[in-house]
Amino acid sequence: MSKPDNEEPAEEDVYAACTSAPLSSYKLHHAASVRDVSSYWSKLATAKLEWFSPFPSGSALTGALEDGSASWFSGGRLNVCHNAVDRYCSSPYDRGNETAILWEGDEPTSVVRVTYDELRKEVCRVANALVRCGVRRGDVVTLYMPMVPELAMTMLACARIGAVHSVIFAGFSADAIADRIHDAGSMWVVTASAGSRGGRSLPLKSICDAAIGKERCAGIVKKVLVFDGRGEGGDAWEGIEGVHVRFTPLVASMRPACPCEWMDAEDPLFILYTSGSTGKPKGQSGRPERGGVCDRDETTLARIGRRRYALFAMVTTANSFGLAQQTGPSDPNAPHKDVYACVADAGWITGHTYIVYGPLLNGLSTLMFESTPVYPDCGRYWDMVQRHKITVFYTAPTAIRSLMRFGDDPPKRYDLSSLRVLGTVGEPINPAAWKWYYDVIGNGRCSVVDTYWQTETGGHVITNLPGITPMKPGSCTLPCYGIDLAVLDATTGKEITSSPAEGVLAIRQPWPGMARTCLGDHQRYLAVYMKPYPGYYFTGDGCRRDSDGYIWITGRVDDVLNVSGHRIGTAEVESALVAHEAVAQAAVVGIPHEIKGQGICCYATLVEGYPETDILIKELFLQVRTHIGPFATPDMIIINGALPMTRSGKIMRRILRKIASSELDTIGDTSTLSDPLVVDELILKVAKFQ
Ligand code: 6R9
Numbered sequence: 001m002s003k004p005d006n007e008e009p010a011e012e013d014v015y016a017a018c019t020s021a022p023l024s025s026y027k028l029h030h031a032a033s034v035r036d037v038s039s040y041w042s043k044l045a046t047a048k049l050e051w052f053s054p055f056p057s058g059s060a061l062t063g064a065l066e067d068g069s070a071s072w073f074s075g076g077r078l079n080v081c082h083n084a085v086d087r088y089c090s091s092p093y094d095r096g097n098e099t100a101i102l103w104e105g106d107e108p109t110s111v112v113r114v115t116y117d118e119l120r121k122e123v124c125r126v127a128n129a130l131v132r133c134g135v136r137r138g139d140v141v142t143l144y145m146p147m148v149p150e151l152a153m154t155m156l157a158c159a160r161i162g163a164v165h166s167v168i169f170a171g172f173s174a175d176a177i178a179d180r181i182h183d184a185g186s187m188w189v190v191t192a193s194a195g196s197r198g199g200r201s202l203p204l205k206s207i208c209d210a211a212i213g214k215e216r217c218a219g220i221v222k223k224v225l226v227f228d229g230r231g232e233g234g235d236a237w238e239g240i241e242g243v244h245v246r247f248t249p250l251v252a253s254m255r256p257a258c259p260c261e262w263m264d265a266e267d268p269l270f271i272l273y274t275s276g277s278t279g280k281p282k283g284q285s286g287r288p289e290r291g292g293v294c295d296r297d298e299t300t301l302a303r304i305g306r307r308r309y310a311l312f313a314m315v316t317t318a319n320s321f322g323l324a325q326q327t328g329p330s331d332p333n334a335p336h337k338d339v340y341a342c343v344a345d346a347g348w349i350t351g352h353t354y355i356v357y358g359p360l361l362n363g364l365s366t367l368m369f370e371s372t373p374v375y376p377d378c379g380r381y382w383d384m385v386q387r388h389k390i391t392v393f394y395t396a397p398t399a400i401r402s403l404m405r406f407g408d409d410p411p412k413r414y415d416l417s418s419l420r421v422l423g424t425v426g427e428p429i430n431p432a433a434w435k436w437y438y439d440v441i442g443n444g445r446c447s448v449v450d451t452y453w454q455t456e457t458g459g460h461v462i463t464n465l466p467g468i469t470p471m472k473p474g475s476c477t478l479p480c481y482g483i484d485l486a487v488l489d490a491t492t493g494k495e496i497t498s499s500p501a502e503g504v505l506a507i508r509q510p511w512p513g514m515a516r517t518c519l520g521d522h523q524r525y526l527a528v529y530m531k532p533y534p535g536y537y538f539t540g541d542g543c544r545r546d547s548d549g550y551i552w553i554t555g556r557v558d559d560v561l562n563v564s565g566h567r568i569g570t571a572e573v574e575s576a577l578v579a580h581e582a583v584a585q586a587a588v589v590g591i592p593h594e595i596k597g598q599g600i601c602c603y604a605t606l607v608e609g610y611p612e613t614d615i616l617i618k619e620l621f622l623q624v625r626t627h628i629g630p631f632a633t634p635d636m637i638i639i640n641g642a643l644p645m646t647r648s649g650k651i652m653r654r655i656l657r658k659i660a661s662s663e664l665d666t667i668g669d670t671s672t673l674s675d676p677l678v679v680d681e682l683i684l685k686v687a688k689f690q
Contacts (some may be wrong), residue, residue: 051078060245067545071265079263085123089120096117106197108384110370127161127258130225135161138164141164144189147369151167156301174626193226193237198375269309270304275302301528317359317459320451338392341384341394342366342367348566374402382441397430401433422437450463459486475550476552483507486507488533507536546635552590562590563597563684573628577602580620584618587603588601601632644656
């Protein structure tokens with residue numbers, strides 16, 4: 001991983017800014033919460049959520065972590081949309097006229113406010129329109145949409161009628177969409193005619209059409225529901241009779257009331273596809289004649305979020321951003337103080353939990369941002385903070401690093417005094433970026449919360465709490481309430497109880513946000529998360545714990561890359577490359593990257609008879625972009641006659657990683673390779689590329 005300046009800070013680098021409560025209160029509260037996680041979460045579930053019928057008392061948590069049977073609040077019935085929207089429209093909250101969604105489109109002048117009352121009516125209309133089109137409880141609805149209010153409305157409408165949404169990030173290609181539709185057997189697709197980002201139009205409907213036209217989607221998709229774009233004229237489009245539905249007028253014609261389906265807490269709420277670690281070997285798939293290419297299984301797996309995830313989303317949003325005393329159902333009459341902005345995309349888990357569900361479940365106003373941090377210029381975020389008086393701002397280290405390059409002047413042009421909490425998510429933040437965020441954006445007054453979590457955890461599992469936990473730049477600090485963290489020795493699997501310690505990060509007891517299975521492949525779920533260290537949920541991340549008990553994430557210990565906070569499996573990129581007829585073999589490794597955290601370096605050998613030309617290299621770059629999406633574009637593609645292999649035929653990725661990162665003095669012994677000279681050839685080629 002690329003954290004050159006991620007060393008532990010000196011004593012004076014411990015930031016206690018904004019501390020309003022002693023750390024000892026956190027420690028007591030945390031210890032109590034993990035002593036009996038069942039009782040801790042069950043009290044919160046009763047206090048924070050409205051239930052149609054309560055879960056049986058005394059059995060909030062049943063089943064075990066080991067076999068993936070741990071279930072929360074089973075037997076209790078609730079509706080997540082009711083909890084996130086309807087309840088705030090009536091007594092005792094009466095927030096119907098307050099802003100629920102603050103949408104800022106691609107142009108800074110496109111601003112729309114949707115109140116809780118309006119949101120409730122719109123969600124009901126969308127829900128009725130989905131039902132009219134044939135969507136039923138339990139059906140999977142694929143959403144491929146821009147960051148517009150209709151996306152959140154459709155997610156909530158699915159939650160309302162008991163359907164399961166599968167949101168696909170609007171940067172994914174037709175191939176990636178087709179895979180996900182096929183895998184989930186999704187009969188319904190909701191898209192928009194177009195979106196726009198950074199002044200460019202995104203032809204979302206056409207990409208969807210290309211996806212459903214693929215063979216593997218044949219006979220699966222029944223209808224494609226197309227919202228008008230929010231651009232001028234709604235972006236005219238043509239459709240196929242009986243397949244495409246003009247969704248905007250249909251939604252507008254619906255009644256603004258729709259009953260909530262009362263769902264079990266363990267019923268699925270959403271599916272989210274994300275890259276996982278290398279799974280079971282699948283043998284030679286695809287192109288056996290080329291030898292040794294696809295020796296690994298596909299790595300994109302569907303994680304299922306359950307309805308009980310709502311509790312975890314709600315509680316972690318309130319705690320991590322310090323909302324507890326400011327708003328929320330515990331004090332329905334408290335005035336709204338926060339303007340909350342998470343500038344992620346709803347297609348990732350961060351958008352699910354911290355743009356849509358977490359904030360709305362707390363009755364907050366949440367920003368949906370369609371554009372990029374540099375459009376129309378690199379002051380866009382700070383301009384939004386000033387215009388909307390944003391108090392909580394949440395982004396990724398990669399965005400901070402890319403904005404830092406423009407210096408301190410752009411943010412200094414804006415009034416950022418409304419900010420109270422700054423959040424980061426997605427990868428370790430290097431101390432230099434942390435300090436810039438803290439000093440230049442937060443003016444030394446704001447808490448910077450470094451939130452560590454994963455798609456599978458559903459919400460934050462490690463973070464500092466604003467006003468409570470002293471901060472250390474680069475450390476995500478201490479576990480969240482109700483999260484029973486453990487650092488294990490990577491080799492023996494034994495828990496390390498003393499500090500400082502170095503090992504792998506695991507969680508000892510279930511929590512309500514956790515994913516319990518992978519769609520259609522429970523064995524795979526167990527193999528990836530539960531079996532590596534029996535008795536623990538394994539995160540796939542390495543970490544250090546310092547003498548204060550603070551956690552420092554050192555990066556993935558599996559075959560997952562973290563590029564600008566996007567999880568990309570090395571096997572996914574390799575599969576995309578070998579799908580090109582000229583490629584015989586491919587191996588992909590991560591390299592340190594100043595802005596993106598990690599970059600992608602691909603090595604490939606060609607099929608006999610294919611010359612290495614510039615055109616071919618360009619095609620390979622394109623190949624990865626079209627198979628996965630532009631965010632997975634490689635930084636380097638190195639072609640060679642051979643790759644370093646062990647004598648038993650395994651590609652030595654460790655060596656490839658060292659060569660790509662120019663860490664030549666630590667390459668180690670290469671004598672076990674079948675052809676040690678390959679290493680010298682690759683070193684020369686990488687040097688040329690750089
Ligand atoms: C929310 C999200 C999860 C992986 C995770 C870890 C890395 C996320 C981090 C962090 C260090 C943080 N990660 N937050 N590493 N510090 N604050 O990113 O989910 O896309 O599933 O990625 O991201 O490696 O395992 P997801």
